Amino acid sequence: MPKEARAKPGASPPSSASAFSGRHLLGLQELPAEEIRLLLEQARRYAPLSTQNRTKHPVLKGRLVVTMFVESSTRTKNSFNLAARRLSADTMDFAAGSSSLSKGETLIDTAKTIEAMGIEILVVRHPASGAPDMLARHVKAAVVNAGDGSHEHPTQGLLDIYTILEEKKRIEGLRVGIVGDILHSRVARSNIWGLLKLGAEVWVCGPATLIPEPLRDLGVKISHDFDALLPNLDVVNMLRIQLERIKGPPMFPSIREYARLFGLNAARMRRAKKDLLVMHPGPLNRGVEITPDVADGERSVILDQVANGLAVRMAVLHRAAGLAPFAEGGAE
Amino acid sequence: MPKEARAKPGASPPSSASAFSGRHLLGLQELPAEEIRLLLEQARRYAPLSTQNRTKHPVLKGRLVVTMFVESSTRTKNSFNLAARRLSADTMDFAAGSSSLSKGETLIDTAKTIEAMGIEILVVRHPASGAPDMLARHVKAAVVNAGDGSHEHPTQGLLDIYTILEEKKRIEGLRVGIVGDILHSRVARSNIWGLLKLGAEVWVCGPATLIPEPLRDLGVKISHDFDALLPNLDVVNMLRIQLERIKGPPMFPSIREYARLFGLNAARMRRAKKDLLVMHPGPLNRGVEITPDVADGERSVILDQVANGLAVRMAVLHRAAGLAPFAEGGAE
Amino acid sequence: MPKEARAKPGASPPSSASAFSGRHLLGLQELPAEEIRLLLEQARRYAPLSTQNRTKHPVLKGRLVVTMFVESSTRTKNSFNLAARRLSADTMDFAAGSSSLSKGETLIDTAKTIEAMGIEILVVRHPASGAPDMLARHVKAAVVNAGDGSHEHPTQGLLDIYTILEEKKRIEGLRVGIVGDILHSRVARSNIWGLLKLGAEVWVCGPATLIPEPLRDLGVKISHDFDALLPNLDVVNMLRIQLERIKGPPMFPSIREYARLFGLNAARMRRAKKDLLVMHPGPLNRGVEITPDVADGERSVILDQVANGLAVRMAVLHRAAGLAPFAEGGAE
Secondary structure (H helix, E strand, C coil): CCHHHHCCCCCCHHHCCCCCCCEEEEECCCCCCCHHHHHHHHHHHHHHHCCCCCCHHHHHHCCEEEECCCCCCCHHHHHHHHHHHHHCCCCEEEECCCCCCCCCCCCCHHHHHHCCCCCCCEEEEEEECCCCHHHHCCCCCCEEEEEECCCEHHHHHHHHHHHHHHCCCCCCCCCCEEEEECCCCCHHHHHHHHHCCCCEEEEEEHHHHHCCCHHHHHHCCEEEHHHHEEEEEEEEEEECCCCCHCCCCCCCCCHHHHEEEEEEECCHHCCCCCCCEECCCCCCCCCCCCCCCHHHCCCCCHHHHHHHHHHHHHHHHHHHHCCCCCCCCCCC | CHHHHHCCCCCCCCCCCCCCCCCCCCCCCCCCCHHHHHHHHHHHHHHHHCCCCCCCCCCCCEEEEEEEEECHHHHHHHHHHHHHCCCCCCCEEECCCCCCCCCCCCHHHHHHHHHCCCCCCEEEEECCCCCHHHHHHHCCCCEEEEEECECHHHHHHHHHHHHHHHCCCCCCCCEEEEEEECCCCCEEEEEHHHHHCCCCEEECCCHHHHCCHHHHHHHCEEEECHHHHHHCCEEEECCCCCHHCCHHHHHCCCHHHHHHCCCEEHHHHHCCCCCEEECEEEEEEECCCCCCHHHHHECCCCCHHHHHHHHHHHHHHHHCCCCCCCCCCCCC | CHHHHHCCCCCCHHHHHHCCCCCEECCCCCCHHHHHHHHHHHHHHHHHHHCCCCCCHHHHHHCCEEECEEEEEHHHHHHHHHHHHCCCEEEEEEECCCCCCCCCCCCHHHHHHHCCCCCCHHHHHHHCCHHHHHHHHHHCCCCEEEECCEECCCCHHHHHHHHHHHHCCCCCCCCCEEECCCCCCHHHHHHHHHHCCCCEEEEECCCCCCHHHHHHHHCEECCCHHHHHHHHHEEEEECCCCCCCCCCCCCCCHHHHHHHCCCEEEHHHCCCCCCCCCEEECCCEEECCHHHHHHHCCCHHHHHHHHHHHHHHHHHHHHHHCCCCCCCCCCC
């Protein structure tokens, strides 16, 4: 156990929380429910600091978080960078997309280079599903998946669950709908794994062409009729239609048709539960999957999701650094 | 008033300087003359440190300056980054141009994301005139305009005025010429607002197609004859011809013709006042609006402008951080 | 001599090591053998820290290393950034490729801007051979060449020599082969200058079209028959075929033909010395100039080169900062 891992006397957590089970975060599929709960609790403790610009927690002082974004991402990269800074870590962008990879270097050679350079915490986004897993097998660094292909986006899943928990005070027994392009969505996949483990009833909804049938085998319920589903939901997570991911023949007649059938608007909201929670991972296609009035309305927690993303990523980096849950650290 | 805003005893400024009137810097149009003078004096105090690599002023220690450059800029971005570092601030580049904005996210959603992340000081460059104003209305962060469309580039205006003041010891009563593409130039606009407020006589000069006539209403004098104007000027600010901004049919016959009529060269310099100050905001089109011998000559203060840019941006960041004028800060 | 340059009592180096002869590192061609040895020894002292993520040497605390990469480079840029961080320096990327240079600014104007901004240590990569030399003549900053055109890549040369020295305990009298596209390779050029100065016997090998004959005048031996050369070598440095550099008509029939004649594979390795050292500057074209089994084999030190790159660049930045050899610094 690293030096930093000792908890301060008097702040000792319950014994069940004495250690995380690992440092990588590759997906919510392989994360036990107990580990998810530990991360959510760690995030809750960081939340008061997460959006205060001037207060920095010293827990990662002197340590380096390296981000490698082979696929571009504004929100996620900014969020990880800010989270690292607020834990007093240094950050460095490992320029991987621009040069060597385009010179034909394989991901495995990149991994070995990272290893040879002694990098300790690596946050990676990659267009290929499974790339973070592969890296994790070849480096001693703790690997945090910031989104890989259509596989997983575990910190988004965690922050969505965290947001639901903050608002509803529970996950178990809630009926959560995820609406949109489920087939291509790593956000959907991470939400599904996490929510099922914590006992939610998970529905996915969208055009048949965008819903993979095998999801039923996991215990997910499928609907193609948003109007029928919506009144029963406690939470609805409106995915953005990622037109750039949809290759080949069109999977739905038109944007307008999609918005008519699966967009969340004021008319639909009137048939929803009064305390329906409206979520969206951003960035929004206003007027497509969600209308501006609903996105900015009182039942929307879209901006809470952004703020909670910082707290969750602080927790994930804390764990990646090999610290015990709730350890204060920073005393170096 | 924030904790950092208290001035040290014994260093107390005149009572008129006890506070800045705001934290945003959106343009010089809306900045009162007194506020401009305060910023120039704050810059003068930072100047000795601004170009010393090893000395860091602790005034912004532990605080984060976020830069969002939706339009690329070498000089301005480097200058803001260096200015922030020399005040001991952390800097972070908010990657906005590459990803979400191209995914169709609106600027207003970006603003809300910034707000949700708790960012305190935001330096923004944007191709759309008015974008920083819009951001300032939607975020609690202090917004510093690093150039928006053809609207304003207030730190360039301030550093140009600062440079004139250092050399001429006054602004009032000076005759200042701004030569070139006035129509598309945010540099011209910020200079005009600031110089008029401080009492200069401002002339703009260029082909009729590049001079907006309504400038007369502001009290700006217009000339299309550089040879007639030049001998009367105390300061000449040679704008670069931004060919990339000129859309549609050509506004002047050729680069060669432009240089012949409006370029500053040795022949013209012989008809100018002996103490004419030669300025250029950079980057130079050597041989177009200015010849190399003049740009590198003894009456040129072009490199002083670069150095002064650091001092001015340190002052602007000091103000954006909510500190009182001349506050020492850094005692956290 | 700067304050930081005093060595700690008791740690005083031999008097011959009391100073470096300069701060720039432009190429190994102009670096005396004694200076190369000093840098290698400085690197050896930093090596234990170079790949430990958490330990930072305070020697450059409070100082700023500016990187200007006009040509993209993953490995070298990451390595310089990490090296700077591990000496506690701040780093800043001087955005030069994207904006002003494309607006037509000359390199000399960029140099003057850098000078006006008071930058102290500048790491530059540039597509034009000689660009770092030109910058060094126009700025007071210490200039470190991170690769210029087909001229030199001195830190790569130093790290290759460092790696050989670590493994073989000597350079003098070793027979070193450099195989591939010698004509376009700055890596080859820096290796040749450094190795010759330290007394190695240097062979270059490749298709006649890729070997510049004037190398003979420097004392380099030339072979076009890899099979004949290999059994005599102590070290072989397999350059990557940089297809992007080869303009005009093809210089060899095909990649497959190149690999057959000049690729390092298991069959060739069986005819090599048992203790042949296999090197490659990366990134690898696996299956072209080297097969995966050899690249990952026990005689390969390719990943050691990456790790050693950090130690060497720490040494080069130490020297660029104006510190005396082996000075502990950091006591500011």
